[in-house]
Amino acid sequence: xxxxxxxxxxxxxxxxxxxxxxxxxxxxxxxxxxxxxxxxxxxxxxxxxxxxxxxxxxxxxxxxxxxxxxxxxxxxxxxxxxxxxxxxxxxxxxxxxxxxxxxxxxxxxxxxxxxxxxxxxxxxxxxxxxxxxxx
Amino acid sequence: xxxxxxxxxxxxxxxxxxxxxxxxxxxxxxxxxxxxxxxxxxxxxxxxxxxxxxxxxxxxxxxxxxxxxxxxxxxxxxxxxxxxxxxxxxxxxxxxxxxxxxxxxxxxxxxxxxxxxxxxxxxxxxxxxxxxxxxxxxxxxxxxxxxxxxxxxxxxxxxxxxxxxxxxxxxxxxxxxxxxxxxxxxxxxxxxxxxxxxxxxxxxxxxxxxxxxxxxxxxxxxxxxxxxxxxxxxxxxxxxxxxxxxxxxxxxxxxxxxxxxxxxxxxxxxxxxxxx
Ligand code: SF4
Ligand code: SF4
Ligand code: SF4
Ligand code: FES
Numbered sequence: 502x503x504x505x506x507x508x509x510x511x512x513x514x515x516x517x518x519x520x521x522x523x524x525x526x527x528x529x530x531x532x533x534x535x536x537x538x539x540x541x542x543x544x545x546x547x548x549x550x551x552x553x554x555x556x557x558x559x560x561x562x563x564x565x566x567x568x569x570x571x572x573x574x575x576x577x578x579x580x581x582x583x584x585x586x587x588x589x590x591x592x593x594x595x596x597x598x599x600x601x602x603x604x605x606x607x608x609x610x611x612x613x614x615x616x617x618x619x620x621x622x623x624x625x626x627x628x629x630x631x632x633x634x635x636x
Numbered sequence: 637x638x639x640x641x642x643x644x645x646x647x648x649x650x651x652x653x654x655x656x657x658x659x660x661x662x663x664x665x666x667x668x669x670x671x672x673x674x675x676x677x678x679x680x681x682x683x684x685x686x687x688x689x690x691x692x693x694x695x696x697x698x699x700x701x702x703x704x705x706x707x708x709x710x711x712x713x714x715x716x717x718x719x720x721x722x723x724x725x726x727x728x729x730x731x732x733x734x735x736x737x738x739x740x741x742x743x744x745x746x747x748x749x750x751x752x753x754x755x756x757x758x759x760x761x762x763x764x765x766x767x768x769x770x771x772x773x774x775x776x777x778x779x780x781x782x783x784x785x786x787x788x789x790x791x792x793x794x795x796x797x798x799x800x801x802x803x804x805x806x807x808x809x810x811x812x813x814x815x816x817x818x819x820x821x822x823x824x825x826x827x828x829x830x831x832x833x834x835x836x837x838x839x840x841x842x843x844x845x846x847x848x849x850x851x852x853x854x855x856x857x858x859x860x861x862x863x864x865x866x867x868x869x870x871x872x873x874x875x876x877x878x879x880x881x882x883x884x885x886x887x888x889x890x891x892x893x894x895x896x897x898x899x900x901x902x903x904x905x906x907x908x909x910x911x912x
Contacts, residue, residue, distance in 0.1 A: 545815075546839065550839055551823060554831050566898075573896060576896035576898075579902060580878075580893055580895075582904050584842060585904075586904035587870070587904070588842065588870060591870050592867075593782035593784070595782070601904050633829075
């Protein structure tokens, strides 16, 4: 089963964390397709919904609260993420399908762990119908 | 009757004095029990105004389509939308005279806890309804097995022909260029497949989060009978529980999605607590 996960990573922390994971040779599954965004605040939930048309899972990660390059991008974003996560759960989307985390530029190890966890979680889920697919 | 009389008198006065160029209210619709938005520019036409069950359309949106000085006959939801539009710098409060009156609609507006105007320049007190919307519909929905919930939403969105009437009538959807029409990049497919329809409706629901006032306009406008108000209501309940804000109740509270607190809940994170 080759499941595809789209990861939206903020440029300043989580993307650098992923980079560090690579440089440090921490292993994580190749199922992740990384999209670099300027800040987690740039992640319109639209990105998540659209990603799920073509992938089986989504990871969104940004700087830890207090560390956002733009001061409050992730603090505003987390309200959106809270609502998005709750809405997805409400309409019957599994908990593991869309996941969020804060990962700093120094946390290469944590990035690899999170990536591995998300891939494993999504692999355990039933096959995703990609929003009902074609009518 | 007396509220309607007061409305007519006030509208007439404003037009005759030249305080406003137009008064936006309702006239009898062509269908029984329905009222239609009505623009009064000539003081004699105030006689055509009505204020009765069936006056449910949210009039706030019309204020964005005209640049004249306008008065609007507004119930709870219209005023809440106006509050949001002023806060979002879409509407100049000075350009609008709000003739506030208690909502006269009884049928389509039962899930509304704010039938009275939240702001008004003149408030014509009528009979105030007391509704008690406790979001119990959401609770029963949440109890269904997840597959059933998902299929319900799929079934509802699959009726959609993507005419965008729901967006066009929504006072919170005023973007000059909506994501559905953007081409570079094309964020969403143009088909009416369930998948594209899901992306449209989930995104719109999130875009109006903290700004939707539950006026029901999107549902009334839909030619296909799509009713996804459960999504808006779920978000409304979450916004209230998580951020302690109800949309559009006053001009001072910041829009919840433009704001944050240091200790906002983070249950959505990996390993985080579950939301109620
Ligand atoms: S759906 Fe979103 S992008 Fe489109 S008009 Fe509404 S708020 Fe704007
Ligand atoms: S989403 Fe629907 S109920 Fe909410 S403000 Fe817009 S038209 Fe009204
Ligand atoms: S008004 Fe109805 S059919 Fe038209 S886009 Fe909205 S939900 Fe779809
Ligand atoms: S720059 Fe990383 S979350 Fe804002």
